[in-house]
Amino acid sequence: METQDQNEAKQEEKQEPKELAVNGNVSLSGEIPPDFSLTPCCEVPKAKHPRPVPEGAWEMSTEGKVGLGQVPSRSKRQQARKLAIAFRAKKCFFFDRKHESTVLTKYMSSGEYVVMGGCCYRPFLEEKFAEIAFLAISDSEQVRGYGTRLMAYTKERTKELGLTHILTCADNNAVPYFKKQGFSKTITLEKERWQGYIKDYDGVTLMECVLNPKVDYLNIPCMLKAQKMCLVEKLKEISNIHIVYPGLDPNVRKKIRLEDIPGLKEGLEQSEKSLGKKIPLESIAAPRDPASLQALHKELQQILTQIKQHQSAWPFLEPVDPETTGALDYYEVIKNPIDLRTIQERLDRGDYYVTKEIFAADLKRMIENCEAYNGEKHFITELAHNLERFFNQKL
Numbered sequence: 210m211e212t213q214d215q216n217e218a219k220q221e222e223k224q225e226p227k228e229l230a231v232n233g234n235v236s237l238s239g240e241i242p243p244d245f246s247l248t249p250c251c252e253v254p255k256a257k258h259p260r261p262v263p264e265g266a267w268e269m270s271t272e273g274k275v276g277l278g279q280v281p282s283r284s285k286r287q288q289a290r291k292l293a294i295a296f297r298a299k300k301c302f303f304f305d306r307k308h309e310s311t312v313l314t315k316y317m318s319s320g321e322y323v324v325m326g327g328c329c330y331r332p333f334l335e336e337k338f339a340e341i342a343f344l345a346i347s348d349s350e351q352v353r354g355y356g357t358r359l360m361a362y363t364k365e366r367t368k369e370l371g372l373t374h375i376l377t378c379a380d381n382n383a384v385p386y387f388k389k390q391g392f393s394k395t396i397t398l399e400k401e402r403w404q405g406y407i408k409d410y411d412g413v414t415l416m417e418c419v420l421n422p423k424v425d426y427l428n429i430p431c432m433l434k435a436q437k438m439c440l441v442e443k444l445k446e447i448s449n450i451h452i453v454y455p456g457l458d459p460n461v462r463k464k465i466r467l468e469d470i471p472g473l474k475e476g477l478e479q480s481e482k483s484l485g486k487k488i489p490l491e492s493i494a495a496p497r498d499p500a501s502l503q504a505l506h507k508e509l510q511q512i513l514t515q516i517k518q519h520q521s522a523w524p525f526l527e528p529v530d531p532e533t534t535g536a537l538d539y540y541e542v543i544k545n546p547i548d549l550r551t552i553q554e555r556l557d558r559g560d561y562y563v564t565k566e567i568f569a570a571d572l573k574r575m576i577e578n579c580e581a582y583n584g585e586k587h588f589i590t591e592l593a594h595n596l597e598r599f600f601n602q603k604l
């Protein structure tokens with residue numbers, strides 16, 4: 210059964226003659242008939258040292274719907290061939306004996322298995338890396354997580370083979386996908402191990418994924434959950450954020466004193482311990498009456514004006530502009546950006562800074578962001594520290 214996309218792709222193939230090469234041995238040009246199948250033009254020599262197929266490696270399946278298999282049979286080869294046509298692939302690597310392929314198949318209600326995608330790679334056993342030569346998911350099935358699943362199977366398989374790295378020459382438009390699969394443009398594998406073994410093409414980016422033998426790539430969510438649980442257990446040793454206190458009784462109408470709020474005192478004590486200074490209970494309460502809120506805002510405005518006029522404040526006056534500053538990845542690295550203009554806007558709103566602590570927390574975050582992005586020794590971080598010393602005196 211063919212999808213509309215495959216038909217469209219075929220139409221396109223019909224319009225412009227393209228050359229198809231398989232294994233570098235067979236090449237065809239012109240129209241490709243729908244029932245095209247490939248007969249090898251030479252005898253495929255027997256492997257001198259055949260590698261035993263590990264048990265279960267080719268029959269893994271998920272939920273009985275998506276299966277994994279090599280591309281051994283003629284019908285599967287035809288499917289793979291059709292897939293290559295559907296992907297408008299000019300070259301097809303499926304049949305090189307030195308390559309392996311993981312193929313995702315989908316079980317259709319008609320009882321057929323339809324190829325949804327595949328990853329063809331060449332393991333270099335001695336050099337302990339694999340090169341992905343071809344990777345694609347059918348047009349109609351893309352961006353639904355199948356590419357990630359396919360990569361996870363490929364990683365598990367290459368791990369089984371004792372390999373430590375996967376390399377690929379990624380098409381430039383596929384670079385973001387590979388990044389999300391743990392690939393990087395930084396190649397850490399020693400050049401002697403890969404140079405001369407893999408092919409180089411124009412318009413591609415060489416990328417590397419370092420395999421971690423301890424990671425079960427087919428069970429990442431479970432691993433993350435387990436790690437989170439360990440982290441939470443560790444946090445319990447130094448924090449009491451996991452303790453849930455009974456809430457206030459909604460039927461009690463009398464005025465509630467701060468010290469009557471369950472858990473508040475304990476939380477404050479812990480903050481005092483980590484900050485090393487006393488925090489008066491009343492300082493954490495937001496003033497309710499408009500007059501004291503107005504007084505607070507007046508005080509904060511005076512402090513903010515002085516901060517903005519400070520000679521070290523200039524890098525923090527406006528939100529970071531990645532273009533003019535050259536910090537192109539700023540908003541990828543800094544997830545909670547803040548700057549003096551944003552602080553001013555929050556102050557102007559009137560209802561944001563209901564305590565001095567919230568105002569101070571924004572200023573502190575501005576300094577921490579600067580340190581995190583620029584590093585300790587950068588001159589902008591020095592300016593940030595000057596400014597921090599200044600506003601700490603004022604607060």
Ligand SMILES: CC(C)(COP(=O)(O)OP(=O)(O)OC[C@H]1O[C@@H](n2cnc3c(N)ncnc32)[C@H](O)[C@@H]1OP(=O)(O)O)[C@@H](O)C(=O)NCCC(=O)NCCS
Nearest residue numbers: 344345346351352353354355356357379380382383385386
């Ligand atoms: C690249 C390809 C295999 C990805 O398969 P897929 O099934 O779409 O991938 P997934 O659904 O698992 O996507 C994983 C993530 O990568 C992102 N992604 C996938 N393709 C992307 C692309 N081309 N550009 C940017 N992001 C992409 C997805 O949005 C998703 O992000 P999320 O985890 O934040 O949601 C598929 O798009 C494809 O076959 N492309 C054409 C062939 C190709 O370019 N192959 C690579 C040759 S080197």
